[in-house]
Amino acid sequence: MTEVLAAPGPVGAPPDRDVLLEVRSLRTYFKVLDGIVPAVDDISFSLKRGQTLGIVGESGSGKSVTALTIMRLLDIPPASIGDGSEVWFDGREILSMPLDEMRKIRGNDAAMIFQEPLTSLNPVFTIGDQIAEQVELHLKIKKRAAMDRAIESLQLVGIPSPERRVKQYPHEMSGGMRQRVMIAMALSCEPKLLIADEPTTALDVTIQAQILELLKSIQQRTGSALLLITHDLGVVAEMVDNVIVMYTGQIVEQGTVHEVLLEPRDPYTMGLLESIPSVEKRGGRLSAIKGVVPSPFNLPPACRFEPRCPYAWDRCRTVPPDLNRVGSGGHLARCHLHTSEGAGRLPDALQRHRTALNLGRTLPTGGH
Amino acid sequence: MEAREARMDSAFDHGLAVPQVRGKLRRRLVPGLLRARAILYGILAIILVIAFTLAVSVVFLRIKGAGDLLITLWPAYAFVLAGYLATRGFKDRKLWAFGLAMTVGVLLAGLGVALVLGVMGVSGGDGNKAFAVVLLGLIFVGFGLPLTWSLTGSRRWFTELRGAEGPAIRTADVLEQEVTVADLVIHPGAVPAVAMTVAPTVAMTEGERHGNVDPLVSVRGLKKHFPIVGGLLRRQIGTIYAVDGVDFDIYPGEVFSLVGESGCGKTTLGRTLLQLTPPTDGRVVFNGLELEDVDPDDMRPLRRKMQIIFQDPFGSLNPRMPVSDIIGEGLFAQGITNRAERDKRVEDSLEIVGLRRDYTRRFPHEFSGGQRQRIGVARALALNPDFVVCDEPVSALDVSIQSQVLNLLLDLKRDLNLTYLFISHNLSVVEYFSDRIGVMYLGKIAEEGTVEELYRNPRHPYTVALLSAIPDPDPRKRRKRLVLKGDVPSPAAPPSGCRFHTRCWLRERLGNPEQCSTVEPVLRVLDDTGHRAACHFAEEINEAVVQETAATQSVLETAVAG
Numbered sequence A: 001m002t003e004v005l006a007a008p009g010p011v012g013a014p015p016d017r018d019v020l021l022e023v024r025s026l027r028t029y030f031k032v033l034d035g036i037v038p039a040v041d042d043i044s045f046s047l048k049r050g051q052t053l054g055i056v057g058e059s060g061s062g063k064s065v066t067a068l069t070i071m072r073l074l075d076i077p078p079a080s081i082g083d084g085s086e087v088w089f090d091g092r093e094i095l096s097m098p099l100d101e102m103r104k105i106r107g108n109d110a111a112m113i114f115q116e117p118l119t120s121l122n123p124v125f126t127i128g129d130q131i132a133e134q135v136e137l138h139l140k141i142k143k144r145a146a147m148d149r150a151i152e153s154l155q156l157v158g159i160p161s162p163e164r165r166v167k168q169y170p171h172e173m174s175g176g177m178r179q180r181v182m183i184a185m186a187l188s189c190e191p192k193l194l195i196a197d198e199p200t201t202a203l204d205v206t207i208q209a210q211i212l213e214l215l216k217s218i219q220q221r222t223g224s225a226l227l228l229i230t231h232d233l234g235v236v237a238e239m240v241d242n243v244i245v246m247y248t249g250q251i252v253e254q255g256t257v258h259e260v261l262l263e264p265r266d267p268y269t270m271g272l273l274e275s276i277p278s279v280e281k282r283g284g285r286l287s288a289i290k291g292v293v294p295s296p297f298n299l300p301p302a303c304r305f306e307p308r309c310p311y312a313w314d315r316c317r318t319v320p321p322d323l324n325r326v327g328s329g330g331h332l333a334r335c336h337l338h339t340s341e342g343a344g345r346l347p348d349a350l351q352r353h354r355t356a357l358n359l360g361r362t363l364p365t366g367g368h
Numbered sequence B: 001m002e003a004r005e006a007r008m009d010s011a012f013d014h015g016l017a018v019p020q021v022r023g024k025l026r027r028r029l030v031p032g033l034l035r036a037r038a039i040l041y042g043i044l045a046i047i048l049v050i051a052f053t054l055a056v057s058v059v060f061l062r063i064k065g066a067g068d069l070l071i072t073l074w075p076a077y078a079f080v081l082a083g084y085l086a087t088r089g090f091k092d093r094k095l096w097a098f099g100l101a102m103t104v105g106v107l108l109a110g111l112g113v114a115l116v117l118g119v120m121g122v123s124g125g126d127g128n129k130a131f132a133v134v135l136l137g138l139i140f141v142g143f144g145l146p147l148t149w150s151l152t153g154s155r156r157w158f159t160e161l162r163g164a165e166g167p168a169i170r171t172a173d174v175l176e177q178e179v180t181v182a183d184l185v186i187h188p189g190a191v192p193a194v195a196m197t198v199a200p201t202v203a204m205t206e207g208e209r210h211g212n213v214d215p216l217v218s219v220r221g222l223k224k225h226f227p228i229v230g231g232l233l234r235r236q237i238g239t240i241y242a243v244d245g246v247d248f249d250i251y252p253g254e255v256f257s258l259v260g261e262s263g264c265g266k267t268t269l270g271r272t273l274l275q276l277t278p279p280t281d282g283r284v285v286f287n288g289l290e291l292e293d294v295d296p297d298d299m300r301p302l303r304r305k306m307q308i309i310f311q312d313p314f315g316s317l318n319p320r321m322p323v324s325d326i327i328g329e330g331l332f333a334q335g336i337t338n339r340a341e342r343d344k345r346v347e348d349s350l351e352i353v354g355l356r357r358d359y360t361r362r363f364p365h366e367f368s369g370g371q372r373q374r375i376g377v378a379r380a381l382a383l384n385p386d387f388v389v390c391d392e393p394v395s396a397l398d399v400s401i402q403s404q405v406l407n408l409l410l411d412l413k414r415d416l417n418l419t420y421l422f423i424s425h426n427l428s429v430v431e432y433f434s435d436r437i438g439v440m441y442l443g444k445i446a447e448e449g450t451v452e453e454l455y456r457n458p459r460h461p462y463t464v465a466l467l468s469a470i471p472d473p474d475p476r477k478r479r480k481r482l483v484l485k486g487d488v489p490s491p492a493a494p495p496s497g498c499r500f501h502t503r504c505w506l507r508e509r510l511g512n513p514e515q516c517s518t519v520e521p522v523l524r525v526l527d528d529t530g531h532r533a534a535c536h537f538a539e540e541i542n543e544a545v546v547q548e549t550a551a552t553q554s555v556l557e558t559a560v561a562g
Helices: A063-070 A099-105 A127-139 A143-156 A175-187 A205-222 A233-239 A257-262 A267-274 A314-318 A346-358 B002-014 B031-061 B066-072 B074-089 B092-119 B127-152 B154-162 B171-177 B266-273 B296-303 B323-333 B339-352 B357-361 B369-381 B399-416 B427-433 B451-456 B461-469 B505-509 B514-518 B543-551
Strands: A019-032 A035-048 A052-056 A079-081 A086-089 A110-113 A193-197 A225-230 A242-247 A250-256 A323-325 A332-334 B217-230 B235-250 B255-259 B281-286 B306-309 B387-391 B419-424 B436-441 B444-450
Touching: A019 A063, A019 A225, A035 A063, A035 A225, A035 A242, A035 A250, A052 A063, A052 A233, A063 A079, A063 A086, A063 A193, A063 A225, A110 A175, A127 A143, A127 A175, A143 A175, A175 A205, A205 A225, A205 A233, A205 B461, A225 A233, A233 A257, A242 A257, A242 A267, A250 A257, A250 A267, A267 A346, A267 B399, B217 B266, B235 B266, B235 B436, B235 B444, B255 B266, B255 B427, B266 B387, B266 B419, B296 B306, B306 B369, B323 B339, B323 B357, B323 B369, B339 B357, B339 B369, B369 B399, B399 B419, B399 B427, B419 B427, B427 B451, B436 B451, B436 B461, B444 B451, B444 B461, B461 B505, B461 B543, B505 B543
Parallel strands: A052 A225, A052 A242, A110 A193, A193 A225, B255 B419, B255 B436, B306 B387, B387 B419
Antiparallel strands: A019 A035, A019 A079, A019 A086, A242 A250, A250 A332, A323 A332, B217 B235, B217 B281, B436 B444
C-alpha cells in the first residue's frame, strides 16, 4: 500500500481537551480516468468524548470516504488529500503523522466496524486468531493473554460459549454473529473512538435490532465515542446525539438529532424525510425528490442540489450556498433560504415541507 | 384427483374458502413418460433401419460376405448413434435436439454410404450396386426426415391424438383476440364449479369482505422443497423446506404483501406461485384456472397475465441486450414476431414507466439504478398483465429513488387495474404500500391480516418483534425494543412444533409451555377482519405484555448459539 501523503501544510492549533475528533476542511479527491472526483469536499465537524455522531447520505455522498480518510485507510494515489485538511484525534493531528505512529492509533484508540462482515474477516484464520493478533500488537502482551482477551471481548458482545467460538472460522457463523465478531474485534483494545460504517445494512431487521441495541449498550458502558455512518434515518434517530447530512461530498445540514430530523432546514434533508413511506401517507403519493444524484464530473455550478430542489430560484443557480446558521444553536444548513435574500421564501418552503411530510400529495382518485 | 380433494378439505382449517375452479388446462405430460416415449421411438427407429438395411442388402445387393455387410450397415450405426444422442437430449422442450440429431445422423449416413461404397468402389465397380447404395442413402433421408418432422411436431401431434379434450387455444389466436384470462377457459363447464363454503369459525368469508368477488389468486398448501445433494453419487442427503404449506387469497385490485427475513421463503413463494419453479405440492388457482403441471402450450398465454419485477435491477437485465430486446423478448415469445410492432409496444411500455421512447437502443449500463428498475417494470408491463409479483422492487435503491419507484407502481396499479403481490423485508414500505400482509417465517405464514390490524394489533410474537425492530426516524420515539434472540434456524431442519418457538419471547414469558415445541399451531382466524395467526397463545399478546418483556430484556442474551 502506497501511503505517502502530500504535505498537509501548516497545522493549526489543537482543539479543546474534551474534543476527541475534529475534522477541519477535509477534502479527499480520487484521480480516475475521466478526471478528478471530489469525494469529500471541504467538510468540518467535531466529536466530543463519549458522544455519538451520525453521518447520513445516499450512496456516493462521500460518507464512507470520510471515515476511511480519518482512519487513513485510503490508497494514495489514486486518492489524494487536499491542502489544509486537518484531522485532530485525541489532541494530535493524524493526517501529517508518520505511518507507524498512525498504526499505533488505528485499531487501538480508533477502531472501525465495516459494512460487510463476511469480506472484512479473513476466511483462513479463526476469529480468535484475528482478534488476538491486534490485541497482541497493540497491547504488547503474550499470545495466550491475547487469546483470553479475545474470549473476553466475544463475551462482551454477547456471543455464547466464546471459548468454543474463538476456534471457529468466519464461514461457520451467521451474518449477525459475524457482525458481533467485528464489534468484538473493534472493542478488544478499548478504543476511544468507534467508527461504524453501515454496521447493519447487510443484516435482517431483527438482527439489526440486536446489533443496534448491542452498540448502544456497549457505547454507554465503555464511554467510547461513536461515529455512525448510515443511509437509514431510522437508525440515526435511534442511535446518535448529533447528525451530519451529506450530499455529493458536502455537508448540507448539521445539528442535533432533534433539530435535523424534526426541524430540517435544508431542502435535501426535507426531501429525504418527506419521501419516507409511513402509514399516514397511505392512499396518497409519496413526495419523491425528483431526478438523480448528479455525476461527480458534472456537478451543478452553484448549489449542487439545485436541479432537484423544489424551492430553488435564480440565486441558487449562480451563487454556491454556504453553511448558514439556523436558529440560535449549532444547527447549520447549506441553503440560501437561510440568508437575508431567501428569508422571504422560507415560510412558504417550510409550509410546503410540513404538508408534504404529513399528508403526501393526495391522489386525484382514491385507491382501488 | 383424490389427493387434490383431500388438500381442498384441509384448507378449511385455515378459514379460507375452497377456490372456485372454472376451467381446466391441459396437464403437462409426466417427464418420465416423455422420456420413455422418446426412448421407445429411438429403439423403434433403430430396429426399423437395421431391418430395412439388412433386407435391402441381402435381397437387392446379394451381399454374402460379412465384411460387405458391415460396410453396408454403416448408416445403421450412424442412426444408432443419432438415436442415442437424441434420447439423451429428449426432455420436454428439447424435442428439437432429437429432431436435429436425427436429421444430421440420417444425412451423414446417406452421404457416408454413397461416398464409401459408390465413389471409392468397394462394390467392385458394379454400377448397379453403387446406384443401389446411393438409393439406399436417399431412402434413409426420405425415411428419416418425415420421422424427424413428426417427432418434432409430436407434442401437438400427440395431444391431438388424445383428441377428446377438445381444441387447444393457440397463442396466436389469443393475441389476435386480446382475450382476458377469463376467456382462456378451455372447456367451460367441464369441471363443475365448487360451491363457496364458509369455514365454521368465521362469521364472514374473506370473499364477502371483498364484495363477493372471487380471489384472483388462491394458494392452498403450497410447498416448495429443494433437495440438498452431497457425496460422490450426488445423492439427496437432505431437504430445504423453502416454502412449506402456505395458504392465502389475493383479491383483484389489492396489494398483498409478504414480509419476512431473508431465507424465510418469500421469494421462492413468489416464483413458485408463478410456476417459474414447479411446486412440490399444493394448489395455485389463478382466476379460476388450476395451475398444476399445466402443459407449456397452455401456460404461455397465462404467463402474459402474470408477470414479475425482480429485486436487483443490476442482475436482472442482460448487459449485452439493448432495452428493445430486454423488453421485446417477452413480446416475441408471446408471438409478436413483427419487429416494427414489437418496437412500438416496447416504446409504449417505456413511456408508461416514465422513460423516453428513444431509449430503446441503449444498454442497461447507460442507466441509473432507478431507471433500470423502471425498465424492469416496463418489461413486466409490456404484456398487459393482470397480476404482478414485485419481488423487493425497491430494496436496492436509495431512499430518494425508492419513493419515485413506489409512486410509479401505485400509479400503474390504479391506471392499469393491476393486482400486486409485493415481497419486501422493509416493513415501513409495506405498511405504506399494501392492503393486506402475510408475515412469513421459515416457509410458513405466521400471521396474515389487513395493514391496520397487523400493525395496530399484531397477534403473533414474531410479528411483534419485527414491528418492534423497525427503526423510527422520529427521535422522540426512542423506545426499548423487543429484541429477538439468535438467528433464523436453518430451513433444512425447521424446529419441531411451532417453528418460532426457539426464539419466542412469549413462550419464555409463559414458562415454556410444552405445546409450543410439540404441536404445530394452525393459522387460525382470530376475528371478523380475517386476521389469522399461527400461535397457540395469540390471545395473550397485548401492548402491556410487549412493553414489559422489552423492559426486562438483556441485550447480551440475544445471541444464541446457532
